[in-house]
Amino acid sequence: VSAEPGRPPVSAAERKMWTTWVRERAVGSLPPEKLLPDRQPSYVSSWIYVFGVAAISSLIVVVLSGVILGLKGPEWWHVSSVGHFFNSIHLWAVELFFFTMVVHLWGKFFMGAWRGGRGGTWVTGAVTFLVAIGAAFTGYLSQQNFDSQWIASEGKDGLNSVGIGAFFNVADFGQMYTFHVILLPVAVSALVIWHVLLVRRHGVVPPYPAKAKAAAASPPPPAPSEGAAP
Amino acid sequence: MNGRAPASPDPAAPWPGPFVRYDLVKELAVALGVVAGLAVVLTILFSSPDDPPTTLQSWAQAAPADFVATSLTELNGTSEVAEYGPPYNHTPEATQKIGPLDLQSTPGVRIPIDTARDFVLEPLKTIPGSPRLQLAVAAYEAAPPARQEAWTSAYEKALEGARYRRGVVVVPAGPYGPVAPMMAALLGLAQSGGLDGDLLAGNHRFYQTNYTKPLLFLSGGEYFEERAEGQHLLGTQWGMMNETGSYPGQVWLWLYTFWYQIEPFLESPNADALIFALMAVLSLAFVCIPFIPGLKSLPRHLRVYRAIWRDHYREVES
Numbered sequence: 395v396s397a398e399p400g401r402p403p404v405s406a407a408e409r410k411m412w413t414t415w416v417r418e419r420a421v422g423s424l425p426p427e428k429l430l431p432d433r434q435p436s437y438v439s440s441w442i443y444v445f446g447v448a449a450i451s452s453l454i455v456v457v458l459s460g461v462i463l464g465l466k467g468p469e470w471w472h473v474s475s476v477g478h479f480f481n482s483i484h485l486w487a488v489e490l491f492f493f494t495m496v497v498h499l500w501g502k503f504f505m506g507a508w509r510g511g512r513g514g515t516w517v518t519g520a521v522t523f524l525v526a527i528g529a530a531f532t533g534y535l536s537q538q539n540f541d542s543q544w545i546a547s548e549g550k551d552g553l554n555s556v557g558i559g560a561f562f563n564v565a566d567f568g569q570m571y572t573f574h575v576i577l578l579p580v581a582v583s584a585l586v587i588w589h590v591l592l593v594r595r596h597g598v599v600p601p602y603p604a605k606a607k608a609a610a611a612s613p614p615p616p617a618p619s620e621g622a623a624p
Numbered sequence: 625m626n627g628r629a630p631a632s633p634d635p636a637a638p639w640p641g642p643f644v645r646y647d648l649v650k651e652l653a654v655a656l657g658v659v660a661g662l663a664v665v666l667t668i669l670f671s672s673p674d675d676p677p678t679t680l681q682s683w684a685q686a687a688p689a690d691f692v693a694t695s696l697t698e699l700n701g702t703s704e705v706a707e708y709g710p711p712y713n714h715t716p717e718a719t720q721k722i723g724p725l726d727l728q729s730t731p732g733v734r735i736p737i738d739t740a741r742d743f744v745l746e747p748l749k750t751i752p753g754s755p756r757l758q759l760a761v762a763a764y765e766a767a768p769p770a771r772q773e774a775w776t777s778a779y780e781k782a783l784e785g786a787r788y789r790r791g792v793v794v795v796p797a798g799p800y801g802p803v804a805p806m807m808a809a810l811l812g813l814a815q816s817g818g819l820d821g822d823l824l825a826g827n828h829r830f831y832q833t834n835y836t837k838p839l840l841f842l843s844g845g846e847y848f849e850e851r852a853e854g855q856h857l858l859g860t861q862w863g864m865m866n867e868t869g870s871y872p873g874q875v876w877l878w879l880y881t882f883w884y885q886i887e888p889f890l891e892s893p894n895a896d897a898l899i900f901a902l903m904a905v906l907s908l909a910f911v912c913i914p915f916i917p918g919l920k921s922l923p924r925h926l927r928v929y930r931a932i933w934r935d936h937y938r939e940v941e942s
Contacts, residue, residue, distance in 0.1 A: 430648065430649070431646070431648070432645065432646065432647065432648075433643040433644060433645055433646055434643060434644060434646035435639040435641060435642075435643055435644075436629055436641055436642045436643060436644050436936065436939075437629065437641075437933050437935075437936040438644070438646060439644070439935050439936075440932050440933065440934075440935075442932050444651075444655065447648075447651050447652050447655045448655050448658075448659060450652065450655075451652065451655040451656040451658070451659040451660075452659050452663075454656055454659075455656070455659055455660050455663055459663075471674075472674060478671070478672070478674065479667060481672055481674070482666075482667040482670075482671050482672035483663045483664060483667050485672045485871075486662075486663045486666040486667055486670075486672075487659070487660075487663045489666075489872055490659055490662060490663060490666075492875070492876050494659075496876070501932065503913070503923060504923050504926060504928035504929050504932060505923065505929050505932060505933075506920070506921075506923040506924060506929065508913065508914030508920065509635035509636075510634070510635025510636035510637075511635075511636050512635075512914075513914035513915065516913065516914050517911055517912075517914070520910055520911040520913075521911055524907055524910075524911070527874075527876055527877070530874060530876070531874065531877075534864075534867075534874060537674070538677065539673075539674050539675050539676060539677055539868075540675040540676065540677050540678060540851065540855070540868060541673065541675060541857075541867055541868045542677075543677050543678060543835075543839060543842070543848075544848075544852045544855075544857050544864065545864045546835070546839055547839060547842070547843045547848070547852075548857075548859060548863055548864045549864060551896045552896045552899070552900050553900075554708075554710070554711060554728060554896075555719075555720040555727070555728050555894075555896035555897035555900060556722075556727040556728065556896075556897055556900045556901070557710075557727040557728055557729075557730045557731045559711055560710065560711035560731035560732070560734040560735065561731065561734070563735060563834075563836060565834070565835050565836040565839045565840070566833070566834045566835070566836060567833045567834065567835055568833030568834060569834075571833070597638075597639065599635055600633040600634075600635050600639060601633070601929065601933040601936050601937070602923075602924055602929050602933075603631060603633075604631040604936075604937055604940045604941050605631075605937075605941055
């Protein structure tokens with residue numbers, strides 16, 4: 395970030411300010427050209443890379459259609475054809491979100507995408523998947539139709555059996571709806587943002603070493619680290 | 625692109641090879657347009673399911689025999705909910721366990737439900753202009769448990785030969801005490817829709833968003849389960865990962881649902897708790913793959929990455 399014209403360099407006193415510390419940490423970790431790069435390593439050329447951004451796009455459609463449903467209220471999607479239309483968009487966007495996210499996860503697994511200190515990137519992605527399952531589950535419970543009745547009737551046994559049902563009551567529409575429209579979407583969105591920032595910070599994982607014959611022709615590389623730095 | 629890709633890059637080091645132009649914002653915008661368009665097309669083609677819920681009213685009208693039989697088990701405390709254990713009530717040996725671990729009992733009874741009081745007796749007391757019914761309810765409540773059990777047992781046997789005329793249960797005369805008029809009144813209350821309101825907005829509350837009581841009552845009857853079976857929703861039919869109609873549903877729950885289809889979980893009285901624990905362990909392993917020896921190296925041995933980065937390998941190996 396360019397300094398203000400004519401502004402002197404940051405002083406020692408300013409460096410002790412919390413605001414300065416946060417700004418310099420943020421810009422130091424993710425300078426603009428790293429946050430929004432306009433070029434990528436040459437190996438980033440495969441359709442598998444599309445599924446990450448497709449998952450984010452699906453999440454945006456999920457959230458936008460969900461906001462419309464939330465603004466109109468629960469009755470709307472049952473009694474109005476327009477409401478049912480938006481409810482259907484919400485459903486299919488969720489299906490697309492999970493489809494693209496699962497393909498993205500498998501792709502990253504086969505790439506060993508946690509190599510080179512990228513363990514946190516994998517962890518945030520995997521946790522996003524698990525939290526998204528909770529978000530979808532509470533969505534199915536919030537439908538207020540036979541499907542949601544049955545899912546609540548079945549789901550309560552699993553949650554009660556380990557003591558969770560005493561606090562997370564799947565038959566309580568008010569509680570499930572709050573989880574679905576506020577708490578879990580915020581959690582999923584925050585995790586996705588964190589995940590993307592980690593991707594930008596560490597970059598896209600490079601390929602595994604090529605065959606020995608070709609590798610022998612190249613200078614010996616430093617020993618690659620298989621696992622992720624904690 | 626310029627330069628040549630290195631054959632064996634260090635995954636932790638900055639990429640020393642060539643770069644290509646990559647417009648991330650444009651990619652996101654195009655993907656957003658495609659996904660939104662796809663969601664609209666799928667909506668136009670397939671819409672979404674929205675089967676009306678089962679109510680106590682629709683149940684009592686469509687299957688009065690099942691409703692009365694279930695109500696009797698709620699009254700005499702032999703229904704599934706009455707004997708459920710925590711978090712609804714205290715029932716000895718009713719909880720599921722993971723080995724010696726009884727997590728179900730840990731929070732205690734936090735959603736107390738007395739099926740006789742909540743599902744039968746209190747709703748009957750709300751019926752206005754029925755002094756004989758109120759006397760029957762008072763007589764039942766005042767009777768010792770052995771007498772109550774004798775009445776309900778006799779009525780249970782009588783239900784086997786009961787007839788239902790225009791939604792009214794008719795049983796031959798017998799030693800049922802006040803149970804027969806109570807059951808007839810409860811059936812009438814349910815058929816009128818009054819019981820749905822009573823269970824949803826009990827304790828004189830106007831605003832209510834908690835469906836626990838009516839749902840637990842519904843889940844005790846065969847009518848509710850038969851409707852689910854017709855929609856391939858039972859646990860043995862891959863349960864709640866399915867959706868009403870021919871829709872994909874929560875397919876991401878396939879592994880969770882899978883365990884319910886096989887032994888030793890299929891017949892285990894602790895299946896819910898064991899499967900929950902198993903999935904918790906598997907989920908933790910999934911999150912921690914980068915740190916698990918062997919598992920973190922698996923992709924290198926599977927070599928699927930060679931298909932993903934085939935352009936890269938073609939270049940460096942040519």
